[in-house]
Amino acid sequence: MPSNTRPDQQHFVAPLEETPLVAIDKVKAEGKPTNLWTDAWADVRGRPMFWISSALIVLVVIVALFPGLFTQVPPNNDCQLSNSNGGPADGHPLGFTKQGCDIYSRIIHGTSTSLSVGIIVTVLVAVLGITFGAFAGFYGGWIDSVLSRLGDIFFSIPYILAAVVIMSVFSKYANVWVISLAIGIFAWPATARVLRAEILRVKNADYVMAATALGVSRFRILLRHVLPNSIAPVIVITTISLASAIVAEATLSFLGVGLPSSTMSWGNDISAAQLDLRTAPQVLILPSIALSITVLSFIMLGEVVRDALDPKARARR
Amino acid sequence: MAGYIARRLLQAIPVLLGTTFLIYFMVFAMPGDPIVALFGDKTPPPQVLEQLRERYNLDQPFIVQYFIFLGNIFRGDLGTSFSGQPVSEILAETFPVTLRLALMAVIIEMVFGIAVGLISGLRKGGIFDASALVVSLILISLPVFVVAFVAQFIFGIQLGWFRTTVGPGAPTQDLILPAIVLATISFAQITRLTRASVIETDGQDFVRTAASKGLSRSRIVPVHILRNSLIPVVTYLAVDFGVLMVGATVTEGIFNVPGVGRTLYQAIIRGEGPTVVSFVTVMVLIYLVVNLLVDLLYAVLDPRIRYAK
Numbered sequence: 001m002p003s004n005t006r007p008d009q010q011h012f013v014a015p016l017e018e019t020p021l022v023a024i025d026k027v028k029a030e031g032k033p034t035n036l037w038t039d040a041w042a043d044v045r046g047r048p049m050f051w052i053s054s055a056l057i058v059l060v061v062i063v064a065l066f067p068g069l070f071t072q073v074p075p076n077n078d079c080q081l082s083n084s085n086g087g088p089a090d091g092h093p094l095g096f097t098k099q100g101c102d103i104y105s106r107i108i109h110g111t112s113t114s115l116s117v118g119i120i121v122t123v124l125v126a127v128l129g130i131t132f133g134a135f136a137g138f139y140g141g142w143i144d145s146v147l148s149r150l151g152d153i154f155f156s157i158p159y160i161l162a163a164v165v166i167m168s169v170f171s172k173y174a175n176v177w178v179i180s181l182a183i184g185i186f187a188w189p190a191t192a193r194v195l196r197a198e199i200l201r202v203k204n205a206d207y208v209m210a211a212t213a214l215g216v217s218r219f220r221i222l223l224r225h226v227l228p229n230s231i232a233p234v235i236v237i238t239t240i241s242l243a244s245a246i247v248a249e250a251t252l253s254f255l256g257v258g259l260p261s262s263t264m265s266w267g268n269d270i271s272a273a274q275l276d277l278r279t280a281p282q283v284l285i286l287p288s289i290a291l292s293i294t295v296l297s298f299i300m301l302g303e304v305v306r307d308a309l310d311p312k313a314r315a316r317r
Numbered sequence: 318m319a320g321y322i323a324r325r326l327l328q329a330i331p332v333l334l335g336t337t338f339l340i341y342f343m344v345f346a347m348p349g350d351p352i353v354a355l356f357g358d359k360t361p362p363p364q365v366l367e368q369l370r371e372r373y374n375l376d377q378p379f380i381v382q383y384f385i386f387l388g389n390i391f392r393g394d395l396g397t398s399f400s401g402q403p404v405s406e407i408l409a410e411t412f413p414v415t416l417r418l419a420l421m422a423v424i425i426e427m428v429f430g431i432a433v434g435l436i437s438g439l440r441k442g443g444i445f446d447a448s449a450l451v452v453s454l455i456l457i458s459l460p461v462f463v464v465a466f467v468a469q470f471i472f473g474i475q476l477g478w479f480r481t482t483v484g485p486g487a488p489t490q491d492l493i494l495p496a497i498v499l500a501t502i503s504f505a506q507i508t509r510l511t512r513a514s515v516i517e518t519d520g521q522d523f524v525r526t527a528a529s530k531g532l533s534r535s536r537i538v539p540v541h542i543l544r545n546s547l548i549p550v551v552t553y554l555a556v557d558f559g560v561l562m563v564g565a566t567v568t569e570g571i572f573n574v575p576g577v578g579r580t581l582y583q584a585i586i587r588g589e590g591p592t593v594v595s596f597v598t599v600m601v602l603i604y605l606v607v608n609l610l611v612d613l614l615y616a617v618l619d620p621r622i623r624y625a626k
Contacts, residue, residue, distance in 0.1 A: 149335070255585050284466055285466075292460070
């Protein structure tokens with residue numbers, strides 16, 4: 001072996017076993033291969049916050065789907081004004097609203113409104129955001145310029161203000177679908193921006209070039225290779241947008257441009273109770289707690305998922 | 318730098334035209350009589366309807382209407398409220414109050430947010446960090462009107478520390494509670510932004526170099542870490558401005574602060590659609606200008622932005 005050391009110099013190389021290189025080079029032959037999603041699952045599984053938030057979300061979904069399981073008291077009929085703002089009574093664990101309706105029953109029956117708005121807005125935001133973001137990021141050029149400027153325009157109007165304007169015009173038709181549309185139509189640019197940035201990073205990867213060299217069509221590359229590898233941050237922002245949509249609906253209902261007062265909604269109940277804050281704070285605070293816990297569980301889930309999917313966030317933990 | 322400013326200004330023009338067009342389109346291009354639709358269930362007096370029809374030139378083609386609307390805005394003519402006062406006059410009266418409230422809120426959220434974020438970031442994974450995370454998640458989850466009512470109930474009614482509604486002229490001591498409520502909206506975001514930024518800066522080479530030169534931690538933290546961590550927090554001010562506008566609408570309405578937000582809040586509650594549209598348009602225009610200014614400020618602070626692209 002030719003030596004590249006000078007006469008008095010010692011050339012020392014540590015035996016391979018003593019260096020950390022062995023550990024680095026070692027490839028686990030047995031066991032399943034891992035990817036971003038299995039790693040994320042392994043990470044998420046060990047965190048109490050994941051299980052707490054998931055349990056709460058499951059509970060909220062069950063309450064929304066089957067309110068009859070939790071209360072037999074009708075939320076709207078059977079209200080007696082003699083019970084106005086009354087405290088807890090037999091069969092009415094949380095007391096009564098100003099109209100003498102059962103607070104507990106109203107909270108239970110209002111769940112599906114909040115959750116429906118959250119889900120419809122989220123689906124709308126995801127569809128619009130992914131379509132705009134994917135085309136802008138992947139095709140670039142003038143498509144990118146047009147779509148990004150369009151996104152800028154929608155982004156420049158804070159979505160609650162936009163929804164206030166839309167709901168002022170459409171107040172006659174206010175229902176869960178209209179309010180979701182009013183919120184969602186201005187809330188998508190954030191998702192589109194995140195996805196566009198991620199696609200710009202992914203689209204020059206070797207596997208994309210390999211697919212191009214194999215003659216795969218551009219659109220198919222986008223669907224099969226680029227999107228699945230850039231969707232992680234979208235999932236995080238989508239979870240959080242569900243929480244924001246629930247808050248937005250409650251805020252609009254609170255401002256009086258949300259759902260009609262006949263619709264059972266936490267925002268409406270909070271709004272109706274504000275005048276009696278001094279004498280009967282519980283009427284306002286109880287639905288607020290329900291609202292906040294629901295929002296908190298989606299925020300917590302988003303937090304956990306972000307930590308699991310974003311290696312940078314994981315390092316910051 | 319001049320090139321960057323010019324490019325950024327040019328980019329702002331289509332967005333400006335687009336946003337005003339969009340607002341106008343949402344209101345006036347809908348089927349049916351937009352003036353009647355703006356009043357919802359209420360029936361306004363016929364002379365008000367007539368006046369509005371005239372003002373918004375509904376007999377002209379849509380695109381002509383839009384340009385007349387745009388021309389009016391740039392001449393400072395924002396229409397009149399239902400009480401007959403010009404919207405620009407109302408703005409001149411109410412804006413200083415809102416500005417004072419917003420500035421107080423920004424100072425509170427920045428001071429506490431940056432302090433908590435800095436300590437969390439420096440002692441990552443400690444008890445303080447964990448508690449700060451829990452508190453910030455709870456604050457993010459609480460809608461601003463809930464925070465406002467709870468604060469009003471506890472500090473205004475139960476403890477009696479603050480007045481529950483703001484008196485005439487909005488004296489600064491009355492604005493403290495609304496400002497704290499407004500500050501809670503963005504406090505959590507600023508904390509988390511600062512924390513992430515501090516952790517990243519703390520791992521940079523120049524911090525290690527400073528430490529190896531023998532500088533004390535008490536010099537490294539403010540001079541090397543904090544200063545370089547604040548750039549993302551400054552850019553957050555642009556987003557924060559939008560949050561503050563919506564927050565101020567709710568907070569000023571609840572605490573009866575005589576500002577822009579309460580005026581918008583009351584117009585919304587009373588179903589005065591045309592006034593709502595004027596106010597939202599003005600707010601969006603201010604928002605665009607603030608975004609532009611923050612972008613330029615960002616370019617001043619971080620030269621990498623200027624030379625990119």
